[in-house]
Amino acid sequence: MVAAEEEGGSFSEAELFSMCILLMLAGHETTTNLIGNGLLALLQNRDQLERLYADSGMIETAVEEFLRYESPIQSAARIAMEDIEIGGQRIDKGQRVTLMLGAANRDRERFSNPDRLDITREDNRHLSFGFGPHFCLGSALARVEGQAVIGTVVQRWPGVQLAGDDFEWRYNPSFRSLISLPVAY
Numbered sequence: 001m002v003a004a005e006e007e008g009g010s011f012s013e014a015e016l017f018s019m020c021i022l023l024m025l026a027g028h029e030t031t032t033n034l035i036g037n038g039l040l041a042l043l044q045n046r047d048q049l050e051r052l053y054a055d056s057g058m059i060e061t062a063v064e065e066f067l068r069y070e071s072p073i074q075s076a077a078r079i080a081m082e083d084i085e086i087g088g089q090r091i092d093k094g095q096r097v098t099l100m101l102g103a104a105n106r107d108r109e110r111f112s113n114p115d116r117l118d119i120t121r122e123d124n125r126h127l128s129f130g131f132g133p134h135f136c137l138g139s140a141l142a143r144v145e146g147q148a149v150i151g152t153v154v155q156r157w158p159g160v161q162l163a164g165d166d167f168e169w170r171y172n173p174s175f176r177s178l179i180s181l182p183v184a185y
Contacts, residue, residue, distance in 0.1 A: 027138040030072040033177040034146045038066030039153060040181055043162045045117045052119055052151075053158045059151040062119035063143055066150070067105075068126035069117050074102035074176050076130065101127045102176060157185040 004011070011019070042049040042062075052062050076099045080091045091097055105126045106114040129136035136142070153160060163182040170177045 023138070027141065029175060029177070030136075031138075031142045031145050033072035033175060034063070034066060034142060035149045036178045036181050037070035037072060037176060038063065038146060038150050039183075040162075040167065040178065041066055041070050041117050042150070042154070043160065043183065048117050048119050049154065049160075052154050056151055056155055058119055059147045060143075061121065061124070063146045063150065064124045064126065065117060065119050065121050066146065067128035068111070068121070068124055069105070070176060071102045071105050071126070071128040072176055073128060073130075073174060075100050075174050076134070078134070099127075101130075160185040 042052065048062075052058055078097050078099060080093055080095045080097055082093050084091050105111075105128060108114055111121075111124075129139040129142075160183050163184040167181050168179045170179050
């Protein structure tokens with residue numbers, strides 16, 4: 001936004017307000033979901049939790065795997081800018097398309113054993129932050145925050161566990177988020 005302003009472009013007050021709200025809400029909601037979803041994935045996969053506790057240096061690949069395994073954003077809508085055919089399906093210019101990011105992150109042709117949480121997964125080019133011109137501006141910050149919070153929980157409370165299985169998912173077709181995550185340690 002600053003670069004556009006410096007190059008002579010300008011935003012209306014409404015555009016600036018909308019962008020600030022988007023940055024604040026999108027960054028908060030998705031990072032919160034990354035942390036909650038990642039912790040739940042670890043608590044449901046004790047072997048992975050124990051690996052991370054034993055080697056805290058794996059937190060970067062672990063967070064990438066949490067993003068792939070239980071993506072905070074499940075879908076995104078786009079408008080086709082031109083006519084295109086994908087997988088034998090024609091999409092016309094101007095047509096609305098819904099991208100299922102969570103499903104793409106479990107694609108068996110892209111990921112070996114996609115339904116298994118593997119915090120050592122190296123080739124992990126997931127789509128949780130989008131792609132191309134729609135790549136998330138806050139991805140670096142979300143990664144650092146996820147690493148800091150999840151890494152701290154694992155190291156500080158290695159015996160943390162689910163306090164039952166009565167956690168509940170929030171209903172939202174675009175976001176994957178927990179309402180609560182009861183734990184004990």
